[in-house]
Amino acid sequence: MSDELSREAAAPAAAEPALLRPVRRLGPVADLRFGLYAEVLKDVVADALITDPPYSARTHTGQRSLSRRAGELVVGGIDYQSLSEPDVHALVELFAPRTRRWWVMFGDHLTTAWALEHLARAFDWYTFPPITWEKTDAAPRFCADGPSPSKEWIAVARPRRKMREGERRYRTGCYRGPSRTSCREPGFVGQKPEWLMRAIVRDYSEPGDLVVDPFAGRGTTLVAARAEGRASIGAECDLRSYESARARLGRSYTPLLLQ
Numbered sequence: 001m002s003d004e005l006s007r008e009a010a011a012p013a014a015a016e017p018a019l020l021r022p023v024r025r026l027g028p029v030a031d032l033r034f035g036l037y038a039e040v041l042k043d044v045v046a047d048a049l050i051t052d053p054p055y056s057a058r059t060h061t062g063q064r065s066l067s068r069r070a071g072e073l074v075v076g077g078i079d080y081q082s083l084s085e086p087d088v089h090a091l092v093e094l095f096a097p098r099t100r101r102w103w104v105m106f107g108d109h110l111t112t113a114w115a116l117e118h119l120a121r122a123f124d125w126y127t128f129p130p131i132t133w134e135k136t137d138a139a140p141r142f143c144a145d146g147p148s149p150s151k152e153w154i155a156v157a158r159p160r161r162k163m164r165e166g167e168r169r170y171r172t173g174c175y176r177g178p179s180r181t182s183c184r185e186p187g188f189v190g191q192k193p194e195w196l197m198r199a200i201v202r203d204y205s206e207p208g209d210l211v212v213d214p215f216a217g218r219g220t221t222l223v224a225a226r227a228e229g230r231a232s233i234g235a236e237c238d239l240r241s242y243e244s245a246r247a248r249l250g251r252s253y254t255p256l257l258l259q
């Protein structure tokens with residue numbers, strides 16, 4: 001056995017925070033809470049964190065665009081706050097002790113590095129080189145100030161604990177497919193396609209697991225988890241996105257899932 005593997009086998013199960021009630025074998029129900037994740041998800045222990053947070057200021061400012069509408073200059077681009085390094089560390093500090101199996105986080109070159117480094121150094125998690133989603137319909141940005149990326153990065157890590165039966169299996173290192181979504185409403189930047197989130201949910205959780213998404217947006221992770229037979233819980237602090245996600249979840253929305 002390699003040193004790493006024997007360390008893993010010998011590692012005690014990470015202590016879970018007291019007062020939290022992990023709920024198992026829930027079936028495909030979803031709970032979405034309105035507010036800042038750090039305030040509304042403190043009571044959650046999940047099997048997998050699968051999330052798509054804001055990216056760093058570098059990416060957010062790089063995506064800013066200017067257009068003229070009815071003679072007025074309009075600033076377009078990402079309309080929610082970017083994440084700083086301390087923001088990413090705060091996310092890791094809240095959820096590393098509350099995530100049993102997998103950390104799967106979209107990000108840019110900075111936010112993925114900040115998360116992986118903090119998970120490895122402060123929590124001794126196994127980290128992996130970021131995997132990617134290659135967009136088969138990526139549009140080139142002719143006026144960008146650097147290369148036009150057609151891929152998104154996804155940081156993957158897991159705590160040093162024994163894997164479950166059957167959990168050591170093939171997982172793709174690159175998802176490939178279109179970025180278009182079924183959303184017809186303007187103004188939701190960064191929504192992920194359902195096929196992608198379903199593939200990630202299948203790769204990083206098992207049926208009956210609880211998936212948490214602290215940055216739910218229009219709720220694609222929760223919709224995907226439901227479709228794959230997982231329970232899910234999320235937070236969203238923007239009212240319009242929260243209401244849109246609630247409408248998408250429809251009847252499977254189950255408030256107070258964990259109480």
Ligand SMILES: C[S@@+](CC[C@H](N)C(=O)[O-])C[C@H]1O[C@@H](n2cnc3c(N)ncnc32)[C@H](O)[C@@H]1O
Pocket residue numbers: 035036037038052053054080081189190191192193214215216217218219220221235236237238241
């Ligand atoms: C990239 S979007 C998520 C999109 C989502 N994956 C989807 O497919 O709809 C990131 C979301 O995080 C939300 N957000 C940012 N900071 C937050 C926080 N501290 N707590 C909860 N939500 C937050 C933003 O309002 C935004 O909707």
